[in-house]
Amino acid sequence: MENNNYPFKNTPLPYNYSALEPFIDEKTMYLHHDRHLQTYIDNLNGALEKHPELQKLSLEQLIKISGRLPKQLQTAVRNNAGGVYNHRFFFEGLTNPAKGEPYGRLAQAIKQCFTDYENFKTEFKKAALSVFGSGYAWLVYIRHQLKIVTTPNQNSPIEQGLCPILCIDVWEHAYYLKHYNLRADYIDDWFNIINWDNAEQNLIKCIKNKR
């Protein structure tokens, strides 16, 4: 992840705003990246401005220590460092056209932990639908296992020591313009644009870091 330290900047998407059509529309991608993510970046820089002791920390380090910060700063760092990390992770995890299914080590691990890819999809969709209000569903790696977890708001699984492989943002801003209130349709569309190369690399990194 580039630009991992204060002052944070909104690095461009790795593809055009329209690249994920027809699964995610151009306007949603523009607003999501240039407005929503930009706001988290501005608020994170604002929260760190008067805290030089935190300015050398990476996004990951900020999220991991957020629980030990004074209450008000804790909320600002968790929401905004999480907002930047989670959005970058989500955007980097998408591509179009995509390989239809996982391969390599990830395909193997999915088979071990979820029987097969179809069952994984069913379980993952169920989890993404279960998020009440705003949040994310994640595939994470922990102690030689894959697990599906959800996080509320902009909480990030790395705060709990989980190593993320892929995620879906289920905040309404991620899909409302195209899919209206139909989160299930958005999730079905998202399965078509998962960047499996990126997910495979994430798993390899997680294994290497012995998480």
Ligand SMILES: [Fe+2]
């Ligand atoms: Fe979002």
